[in-house]
Amino acid sequence: MAHGGVTxxxxxxxxxxxxxxxxxxxxxxxxxxxxxxxxxxMGYTLALMSSAQLLIREDLGLTGVQVEVLxxxxxxxxxxxxxxxxxxxxxxxxxxxxxLANAFLMAGALAISAGGSYASLxxxxxxxxxxxxxxRVVAPVYNAEISPASTxxxxxxxxxxxxxxxxxxxxxxxxxxxSVAVGVVKTCFILVATFLSDRVGRRPLLLASAAGAxxxxxSVALTLCxxxxxxxxxxxxxxxxxxxxxxVGFGPVVPTYSSEAMPLQGTSLGTAVNRVTCGVVTMTFxxxxxxxxxxxxxxxxxxxxxxxxxxxxxxxxxxxxxGLEDMDVLFSK
Numbered sequence: 651m652a653h654g655g656v657t658x659x660x661x662x663x664x665x666x667x668x669x670x671x672x673x674x675x676x677x678x679x680x681x682x683x684x685x686x687x688x689x690x691x692m693g694y695t696l697a698l699m700s701s702a703q704l705l706i707r708e709d710l711g712l713t714g715v716q717v718e719v720l721x722x723x724x725x726x727x728x729x730x731x732x733x734x735x736x737x738x739x740x741x742x743x744x745x746x747x748x749x750l751a752n753a754f755l756m757a758g759a760l761a762i763s764a765g766g767s768y769a770s771l772x773x774x775x776x777x778x779x780x781x782x783x784x785x786r787v788v789a790p791v792y793n794a795e796i797s798p799a800s801t802x803x804x805x806x807x808x809x810x811x812x813x814x815x816x817x818x819x820x821x822x823x824x825x826x827x828x829s830v831a832v833g834v835v836k837t838c839f840i841l842v843a844t845f846l847s848d849r850v851g852r853r854p855l856l857l858a859s860a861a862g863a864x865x866x867x868x869s870v871a872l873t874l875c876x877x878x879x880x881x882x883x884x885x886x887x888x889x890x891x892x893x894x895x896x897x898v899g900f901g902p903v904v905p906t907y908s909s910e911a912m913p914l915q916g917t918s919l920g921t922a923v924n925r926v927t928c929g930v931v932t933m934t935f936x937x938x939x940x941x942x943x944x945x946x947x948x949x950x951x952x953x954x955x956x957x958x959x960x961x962x963x964x965x966x967x968x969x970x971x972x973g974l975e976d977m978d979v980l981f982s983k
Contacts, residue, residue: 675798678805682793685748686808688785691755693816695762695778696724710768718933720771724779725929731783732922736915738784744792747784754781783925786905787918794909799973803847806906811840814897835890839897846898851970852907853962859899860959864952866892871948900958910969911977 707717731738731751738747758778765771790809797805814836843855869888873881908917939947967980 675801678796678798678801681796682805682808685785685789685792686812688748688751688755688789689782689809689813690816690819691759691778692724692782692786693813693818694820695759695775695782695816697817697820706771710771712768716768718936720768720775722929722932723772723775724782725925725932727776727779728783728786728925729922731780732787732918732925734918735784735787735921736918739788739791739914744788744795747788748792751781751784751788754778754784757781783921787914787921790905790909791914791917794906794974799971801848802910803852803903803906803970804844806909807840807844807847807902809905810897810902811837811844814840814901835893836897836901839894840902843898843902847903847906848970851968852903853966853968855899855903856907856962856966857899857959859895859901859903860955860962862895862898863892863900864955864959866895867948867952867955871945871952874945874948907966907969910972910974911981 706712706720712720731754735747738750742750754777758774758776758781761774761777762771765774786809790806793805793809794802818834818837846855866888869891870885873884873888876884908920912920935947942950969977969980972980
């Protein structure tokens, strides 16, 4: 099957079976679940590092800049494998690349547990990031290729669900000093998106997610401006509302949409841009807040979310229920 100039590997002999065949659906679900589980460690290490910033700074005697770089480094380190994922998938195949990703993830996890210095933690983050990058690009493409059109949204959304399972596990493990409600809300709303993606379509979820995110971020900014005794509670509620809005659309649906709309190399490039943006935001947010104040940081983010809503509304067609072979025609209009 050709898709955007890239020929999909014949991973499943049953790919020609009628989409409603129960056996194929069960087998595709199992394969997609196992492929998606490789990203649990991504969510775990991202949230774990964020929660452990103060402890790391005290134990290792790090500066604030070093802690910021260590926390956001994964997003930039991932570029090595994100940009090379297409080449690796063509050379090793989808499954072979996922096996390689797991090898990096296991090695990185062991290195992090043994790390006792800033340099060793950075090296371990690099190894883990390479594995996460491979998994983040190849797993959604693999899931899209093996999925019937009727359940592609569900199976492709599994990737982000397992990222959030990792985040939740991290918050649980750090319960003594870290915002568990965030992990619970993210995981619950990822499940909502998983079950609605094929029923209501990609566009409605993306539009609802963008609108909800813009509203919640603006609410955070306004509560910070207002201050007062109820400000903290209102900020927490607004942050949880943002997490819910993000998790119902932007989080799970974007990887699904990308794997449907673009070939493997396009998905790789999109993931790279996403990681660079995340890295830049993570490593500059505190400095930006000191420059334009914290409320205006959130007003800026709300504006970006509003712009995303306008882009989805004007430019993105609905892909739900369409075969991958139809995407070239859909996006050529």
